[in-house]
Amino acid sequence: MSLVSERLKPGVTERWVRLRWFEPQCLAAVWSRELALFKRYWASTTFASIVEPTIYLLAFGVGFGTLVSVIDGRPYIEFLGTGIVATAVLFTSVFAGMFVTFVRRIYQQTYAALLATPVDVHEVVTGEATWHAAKAGVYGCAPLLVAIAFGLDPSPGMVTVPLIGFLTGLGFALFGIWASAVVPSIDSFNYIISAVITPLFLVAGTFFPLDDLPDWALLLAQFNPLYHCVELVRAAAFGFEPLIDLYHVGALIVFATLMWWLAVRWMRKRLID
Amino acid sequence: MGQVTVNRDAAVSIRGVVKHYGSITAVDGLDLDVYPGTCLGLLGPNGAGKSTTMRMLTAQTHADRGEIQVLGYQIPRESKHARALMGVVPQQDNVDIELTARQNLSVFAHLYRVPAGQRKTAVDRALRMAQLTDRADTKAEKLSGGMRRRLLIARGLVHDPRLVLLDEPTVGLDPQVRQELWALIDALRSDGVTVLMSTHYIEEAERLADDVAIMSHGRIIAQGTPRSLLDEHAGKEAIEYYGPPNRLVEVEAIVAAAGLRTRRSGPAVTVLRAEELPDSVAVQLGPGSPRPSNLEDVFVVLTGETVE
Numbered sequence: 104m105s106l107v108s109e110r111l112k113p114g115v116t117e118r119w120v121r122l123r124w125f126e127p128q129c130l131a132a133v134w135s136r137e138l139a140l141f142k143r144y145w146a147s148t149t150f151a152s153i154v155e156p157t158i159y160l161l162a163f164g165v166g167f168g169t170l171v172s173v174i175d176g177r178p179y180i181e182f183l184g185t186g187i188v189a190t191a192v193l194f195t196s197v198f199a200g201m202f203v204t205f206v207r208r209i210y211q212q213t214y215a216a217l218l219a220t221p222v223d224v225h226e227v228v229t230g231e232a233t234w235h236a237a238k239a240g241v242y243g244c245a246p247l248l249v250a251i252a253f254g255l256d257p258s259p260g261m262v263t264v265p266l267i268g269f270l271t272g273l274g275f276a277l278f279g280i281w282a283s284a285v286v287p288s289i290d291s292f293n294y295i296i297s298a299v300i301t302p303l304f305l306v307a308g309t310f311f312p313l314d315d316l317p318d319w320a321l322l323l324a325q326f327n328p329l330y331h332c333v334e335l336v337r338a339a340a341f342g343f344e345p346l347i348d349l350y351h352v353g354a355l356i357v358f359a360t361l362m363w364w365l366a367v368r369w370m371r372k373r374l375i376d
Numbered sequence: 377m378g379q380v381t382v383n384r385d386a387a388v389s390i391r392g393v394v395k396h397y398g399s400i401t402a403v404d405g406l407d408l409d410v411y412p413g414t415c416l417g418l419l420g421p422n423g424a425g426k427s428t429t430m431r432m433l434t435a436q437t438h439a440d441r442g443e444i445q446v447l448g449y450q451i452p453r454e455s456k457h458a459r460a461l462m463g464v465v466p467q468q469d470n471v472d473i474e475l476t477a478r479q480n481l482s483v484f485a486h487l488y489r490v491p492a493g494q495r496k497t498a499v500d501r502a503l504r505m506a507q508l509t510d511r512a513d514t515k516a517e518k519l520s521g522g523m524r525r526r527l528l529i530a531r532g533l534v535h536d537p538r539l540v541l542l543d544e545p546t547v548g549l550d551p552q553v554r555q556e557l558w559a560l561i562d563a564l565r566s567d568g569v570t571v572l573m574s575t576h577y578i579e580e581a582e583r584l585a586d587d588v589a590i591m592s593h594g595r596i597i598a599q600g601t602p603r604s605l606l607d608e609h610a611g612k613e614a615i616e617y618y619g620p621p622n623r624l625v626e627v628e629a630i631v632a633a634a635g636l637r638t639r640r641s642g643p644a645v646t647v648l649r650a651e652e653l654p655d656s657v658a659v660q661l662g663p664g665s666p667r668p669s670n671l672e673d674v675f676v677v678l679t680g681e682t683v684e
Contacts, residue, residue, distance in 0.1 A: 122456045122460065129487075131486065132483070132486035132487040133487075135482070135486040136483040136487075139472075139482070140474055140475065143474055211470060211472075212470035213470060215436065215466060215468070215470060216466065216470045216531075217487065218436050219532075220459055220464075220487040220488055221460040221488065222487055375435070375436055375437070375438065376397070
């Protein structure tokens with residue numbers, strides 16, 4: 104078979120004198136794979152990302168809003184519309200991190216294939232987490248657009264929402280990846296969803312303001328990354344308070360860093376023996 | 377077990393490697409060299425440690441003890457460099473079934489860092505090697521088993537590697553598809569690519585390998601060309617005698633008395649090194665079915681086990 108003899112240019116794979124510990128090329132490679140997959144499922148994801156917040160705003164905003172018309176001097180629907188940006192970010196990132204990673208590791212053996220190429224565990228984890236985070240950043244804007252259609256006033260600060268979504272999504276995607284490496288089976292995700300994700304999602308200031316809760320509850324909320332996301336999105340929509348917002352950004356950075364460390368450590372434990 | 381340090385002339389050199397999983401010793405003092413441009417067949421039954429050895433070469437498994445060098449790089453410390461230069465074809469089919477053949481190859485061209493300007497050339501070339509050019513835009517899940525295996529092999533060749541690791545490349549495939557893949561692997565070898573192939577198919581090793589290393593219980597128990605292994609351990613010819621159990625016992629007794637070895641294979645007793653069988657004994661044994669000796673005879677002689 105003469106085809107094999109037709110070689111690529113010599114040295115194609117030998118250009119690098121030294122491969123570094125972290126290669127941006129690896130991210131590009133992992134992203135190229137995600138992008139090829141995304142072309143297959145973008146329509147359903149986009150549909151869900153628009154329809155879900157619309158239903159929330161109709162059900163809670165219009166329905167529940169008849170009971171609570173105004174919060175912090177704003178119509179309830181604006182309070183909720185900004186809040187559920189965080190919900191969209193959370194669900195987009197954490198479920199991708201959990202289920203996609205688990206299925207790829209156990210059923211598809213994707214990582215066994217990736218790790219046979221010049222890519223290491225921390226690069227795969229970073230590549231996939233940043234991809235989920237980018238999706239969270241983009242799809243996090245969907246509720247905001249729906250809320251604008253429901254009457255929320257656009258403001259210049261809103262251009263930072265994709266960045267807030269990215270940073271929050273990064274932490275939660277990494278949390279999901281970590282969880283996928285910890286659980287013994289895919290059913291065990293039920294524990295994590297009920298015991299961790301649902302409380303985080305409900306007590307983040309999305310549906311009701313936390314300011315009126317007792318001090319201890321407000322203190323606990325500081326450990327909920329989603330709370331910081333909600334606060335930042337509201338700031339983006341209604342006006343920043345630089346010092347407080349920097350605190351929220353800092354909290355999200357700490358969360359993402361800690362989750363990165365845990366996700367890489369556990370994935371390495373599962374993939375390299 | 378001669379050298380203590382790795383052999384720098386070899387494309388793959390393994391010295392004294394040990395790997396335990398709990399109380400199980402998967403690899404137990406492994407020494408192995410694969411020379412550039414040759415095809416080495418790693419032959420052994422399931423559980424002999426072949427797959428663990430393969431995983432260690434890509435640093436997906438870390439040895440507890442011993443030294444490994446691949447293409448001049450220390451494993452696992454410099455494994456990223458080694459991985460850039462080698463292609464790996466896993467035993468388990470893990471192509472992305474959602475992606476087309478072309479997309480699968482393109483992703484791996486990225487992962488192997490084929491420069492953007494050459495990616496298309498590399499993918500087209502891999503598609504031709506796998507004879508999938510006209511199925512390039514078919515989703516992998518729609519490809520037949522044989523096509524998918526060819527895609528899996530092409531994926532490990534997309535960056536034109538210097539060394540290819542094939543882990544049981546034809547396991548579970550029907551004979552015709554196996555022949556196709558053999559042609560592909562043979563073409564690689566003729567092209568000067570170093571190939572390390574694990575297999576438990578004797579015929580596969582005989583057909584493709586310049587050198588065969590027989591692995592049992594985590595170590596290499598014999599290594600050489602198929603010819604030299606046969607000469608040394610099994611002779612030129614074997615004769616199979618069929619019959620009821622008492623007849624088989626009788627044959628074994630006669631041959632043992634003549635100082636030769638036999639082995640049971642199903643309903644037959646096979647006399648090894650039959651070319652040395654004295655005529656008088658041959659007459660006593662009556663008619664049998666002569667055949668050339670094969671690597672399976674070697675394997676049985678060396679280990680007392682059968683491969684499959």
